[in-house]
Each structure stands twice: as structure tokens, then as C-alpha cells.
Amino acid sequence: MAPEIKYTKLFINNEWVDACSGYTFPAHTPHDGSVIAEVAEGDKADIDLAVAAAKAAFHRDSKWRLLDASARGRLLSKFADLVQRDAQYLGELDSYNTGKNIRMALGIVQKGVNGARYAASLADKIQGDTIPAGCTVVVKPAEQAPLTSLALVTLLKEAGIPAGVVNVVTGFGPGAGTALTHHPDVAKISFTGSLEVGKQIQQAAGKANLKRVTLELGGKSPLVIMNDADLNLAVTWAAHGVFGNQGQMCFAASRTFVQSGIYDTFVKKAVDFARNIKIGNPSDPDVDHGPQVDGDMMNRVLAYIEKGKQEGAKLMTGGNRIGTTGYYIEPTVFADVEDHMTIAKEEIFGPVQCIFKFETLKEAIDRANNTNYGLASGIFTKNINDALHFSKHVEAGNVWINTYLASTAQTPFGGFKDSGLGREKGMDCVEEYLEIKTVTISLPKTI
Incomplete structure (x- = not known):
């Protein structure tokens, strides 16, 4: 059942208002393409009103500026309480609007609550x-x-x-x-x-x-799997790292480097995992994989998959649109991907796992860093020296060791x-x- 749509107007100066032009645009659910609601379409006049209201709040005599830091913290805590109160509804709304599976949507809402509580705790602790x-x-x-x-x-x-x-x-x-x-x-x-x-x-x-x-x-984030890794753990996290939210994650593990000693076994397990991902309506709590956010994104991802096949990557599973309603793509696994290929260099932003073979950690780090991106990275290994060496030399703002996606x-x-x-x-x-x-x-x- 679709969640109730309560608000479709612009929120300016603490009020819900129509766009100055009166224009609206349709928001669609990616599950089947149907219209969720007609939403107010903001324009320059609305931007001017919103900015003026925000600027007024910065005046030295405004109520907000006169609040002491502790009072601001209490307001942020109240905001967190309200989001927590309505977490189920907000998660359902996000899932309906973007195609995230409901479990992920609820998790993201909770991250928002945690972020607001953390910010509230800092309000009176900013010191010179x-x-x-x-x-x-x-x-x-x-x-x-x-x-x-x-x-x-x-x-x-x-x-x-x-x-x-x-x-x-x-x-x-x-x-x-x-x-x-x-x-x-x-x-x-x-x-x-x-x-x-x-x-x-x-x-x-x-x-x-x-x-x-x-x-x-965003990025083209490398995930390195060493020969000594816990293979089942590595396969699971590698899949979650690239198929989560249908690959529409800025830090997706979109380049999976696997050491030669376990390469064939890893590929087989990765294919089996991808084929067993449950696909369907993201509002179903048992579903893992929903639609891409819209038709344009779906077509973009499908074009990358075709490019991968044309350039010689080995398509192991997936690669097709599912049905003709909604914007669903099968979880897709490419093996024998080479660094020069388009799918190895450009951010696909879709459910496409690209698996590369490597021999030594030095080689893996050099290849991992051979990109203009540097958002996330990860390594699975039981060797603490390899883990620390990787974390020191990989060019990425986030490094995960024997896990992926962890963030607070x-x-x-x-x-x-x-x-x-x-x-x-x-x-x-x-x-x-x-x-x-x-x-x-x-x-x-x-x-």
C-alpha cells in the first residue's frame, strides 16, 4: 500500500506555499512509473523568497541568533525526536519515491536521526x-x-x-x-x-x-580481496557494496580486485550471490533489489552494460532489464574486466559488479589508485600488515578493512x-x- 502524500508544496519561511508561478511537476514511483503526486515547481521568485527568509534568520537581532548554543541543541534534539517518531512513514515515503528497498530506506532515516542527535550534542561544545x-x-x-x-x-x-x-x-x-x-x-x-x-x-x-x-x-571505489580473506564474508560485502540501492551509491565498490589464488572461486560465488538476490517491489521487506530511480538512469546503466560486453568483459550473469513496467535491472556481474575498459573507468551508478584479477598487493594498490576518483576503498585480508599497508597508500577518503559501507x-x-x-x-x-x-x-x- 502506497504511503499517504501529505505535503506537495514548497516549504519557505516555516510555511507550506504554492510556487509563485503556480507550476507543478509530476513525481513518479520507479516501481511502475505511475504518478505519485503533482509537486510545486520552484523557480527564481521562490528562491528569492527562501533566501530572504534564511538571510533574515542571520540578523543579529533575530530570534534564532539570540538563542544560546544549548537552546539550539535542544531544538535539534526535538527535531531528531520528531523524525524518530515518524521514521516508518518517512522510510516508506523514501522507498516509494526512489526505489530503495524499505529496509535500506528505514536505515537511512535512522542515520538521519543519529546525525541530528550528534549535531545537537555539539551545539554548546564549539570552543575557541x-x-x-x-x-x-x-x-x-x-x-x-x-x-x-x-x-x-x-x-x-x-x-x-x-x-x-x-x-x-x-x-x-x-x-x-x-x-x-x-x-x-x-x-x-x-x-x-x-x-x-x-x-x-x-x-x-x-x-x-x-x-x-x-x-x-562519487567515485570508482576499489575493493581488494586477498588470497587469505574470509571468502564468504568478502563475497557478501562485495555484493552489498555494489548492489545496495541498485548500485546508486556514491561509494559503491564498483571495482572488485581479487587476488589470483582465489579468483575463480570468488567469481563463482559472486555469480551465485547475484542470482539469488530477491528482486521486486521495494516496499516488500523481504525484497533486496528494487528499481533504478528513473528511466533515464535505467537506460544509462543498460548502455554501460552493452559497452562492457562490446569491449570484451565477460558477462557472467544479469545484464538485462526486468519486464517492461518500472525501471528494474538484473544484478549484473562482469569478470575478466581490464583497467582500460569503459566500465572500469567511469562511474556506472547501477547494479554492475566489475571483477578484476591481480597478483600482488603492490599491483592492486597501483591499479586502485589509477583513477581520478578517491572516495572509498576496502580490503579483505587476515594479514594486519597488508591491511595497514593498503590503508596507508590507497588514495581514498574512506578505507574499510574486512567490512564495507560502515559509517556513523x-x-x-x-x-x-x-x-x-x-x-x-x-x-x-x-x-x-x-x-x-x-x-x-x-x-x-x-x-
Whole structure:
């Protein structure tokens, strides 16, 4: 049963409102392509209203700015409580709208709750520093010696005056969000999505008013399986790492490097795992694999699969659309993939596992790093030296050892190279939104 659609308008200045133009657009469920609802379509006039409301909240006399840090933390805790209260409904809505299986959707909602609680706990713990410093000041007339005095320097981390109005753009809906990039009163952009759109946002931000930019742009993440790995564990996590959310994950383990001693066995087990994944309506709690988010994404993934076959990768299972209703693709496994192939180099963003053979860890690291991306990585091994060597030398912002996908609100998340700028989550994320003010106070030498 489809969840009730309660709100379809724009949320501006704490109110649900129609778009200024009155325009709407249809939102579809990827399960069967049917229309979920007609949703208000924001435009420039709506953006101006939203930014003006956000900017007003930054005024020094606004109610929000006058709240002390502890009170802000309590509000964030209340928000987390409300999301927790409605977690089942929110998960069902996300599953219905994007095609995530309901278990994953509920898990993501819970991650949101955890993130809000973590942020709430930090609200009154953002602290500055003091620096003992001497000051030399040149005074007039010039023939007089410079005055030297002691000084107390304080660094204020201005949580009350953070980056400013922030434009947050999510990967599946960058259109209206990118328009905000050009707005003169937007001070920061946080974008999650494709490299191409991320570059456009960064360039636009540079031409505007030197906006801060945080980008999380996906990757072509390597997962290395050593000969001594727990094979069943490695096969399971490798599959979850690339088939989860139908491969529509920025940190998907889309390049699986398997050492030659276990290569054939791993491929066989990987194929068996893929063939036994339960596919169907994502609202069914027993289903593992739902549809791609829309028809365009489905066709893009199918084109990559054809490219893989044309370039000589060995299709072991899957590779086809399922039925003619909805946007379903079979979990797909390619073996004998080579580094020069398109499916080895470009982010597919679909349920396509690419398996490569390697001989030595040194070779695996070199090949893993031979990409312009650097978001996530992983290794399965019982050798602690190999694990530490890999974690030291792999060029990725996240390294998982004998697991994959593990992440909490406290752990920074982000990438190297073209996988992005800055970090999400953890204290590193908070720093992205603060201003540091240096206040220098002259002190007399004697009392």
C-alpha cells in the first residue's frame, strides 16, 4: 500500500506555499512509473523568497541568533525526536519515491536521526583558543622606538555567525538547487552528486562571490580481496557494496580486485550471490533489489552494460532489464574486466559488479589508485600488515578493512581528487560552517 502524500508544496519561511508561478511537476514511483503526486515547481521568485527568509534568520537581532548554543541543541534534539517518531512513514515515503528497498530506506532515516542527535550534542561544545603573543606596534613620530606590549589573542569560532545562507543540493535533484549557486546572498553550497554538475557548481561559485563549496562527487571505489580473506564474508560485502540501492551509491565498490589464488572461486560465488538476490517491489521487506530511480538512469546503466560486453568483459550473469513496467535491472556481474575498459573507468551508478584479477598487493594498490576518483576503498585480508599497508597508500577518503559501507555520524566522510572537497559528518563537517574571528587584546606589562 502506497504511503499517504501529505505535503506537495514548497516549504519557505516555516510555511507550506504554492510556487509563485503556480507550476507543478509530476513525481513518479520507479516501481511502475505511475504518478505519485503533482509537486510545486520552484523557480527564481521562490528562491528569492527562501533566501530572504534564511538571510533574515542571520540578523543579529533575530530570534534564532539570540538563542544560546544549548537552546539550539535542544531544538535539534526535538527535531531528531520528531523524525524518530515518524521514521516508518518517512522510510516508506523514501522507498516509494526512489526505489530503495524499505529496509535500506528505514536505515537511512535512522542515520538521519543519529546525525541530528550528534549535531545537537555539539551545539554548546564549539570552543575557541587563546594564544599568548607579544605585539610590536610602530607609532608616530617615526623616530620613536616601536612599542612592545604583551597581548592576549583569542580565537572565536563563530557558531553564531556561521558560513551564511547554505544551499544544499542532493544528487537526484540538482536542477533547482544549482540555480541557487548564483544567488548573491547564498554563502555556501553543499552538493552531493555527479562530477560534471559539481564542476559546474564550483565554477559558478567562483564567478559569483567566492562562496564556500563542499562537494561529494562519487567515485570508482576499489575493493581488494586477498588470497587469505574470509571468502564468504568478502563475497557478501562485495555484493552489498555494489548492489545496495541498485548500485546508486556514491561509494559503491564498483571495482572488485581479487587476488589470483582465489579468483575463480570468488567469481563463482559472486555469480551465485547475484542470482539469488530477491528482486521486486521495494516496499516488500523481504525484497533486496528494487528499481533504478528513473528511466533515464535505467537506460544509462543498460548502455554501460552493452559497452562492457562490446569491449570484451565477460558477462557472467544479469545484464538485462526486468519486464517492461518500472525501471528494474538484473544484478549484473562482469569478470575478466581490464583497467582500460569503459566500465572500469567511469562511474556506472547501477547494479554492475566489475571483477578484476591481480597478483600482488603492490599491483592492486597501483591499479586502485589509477583513477581520478578517491572516495572509498576496502580490503579483505587476515594479514594486519597488508591491511595497514593498503590503508596507508590507497588514495581514498574512506578505507574499510574486512567490512564495507560502515559509517556513523561521528566519522568524517569525503573524498580525494575528483571525489570532492571538504567532509561531511563528524567535527570536520562542523568546521566547514564556522568563521574564525581573531580578537587581540593589549595587556599592560605591569599592574
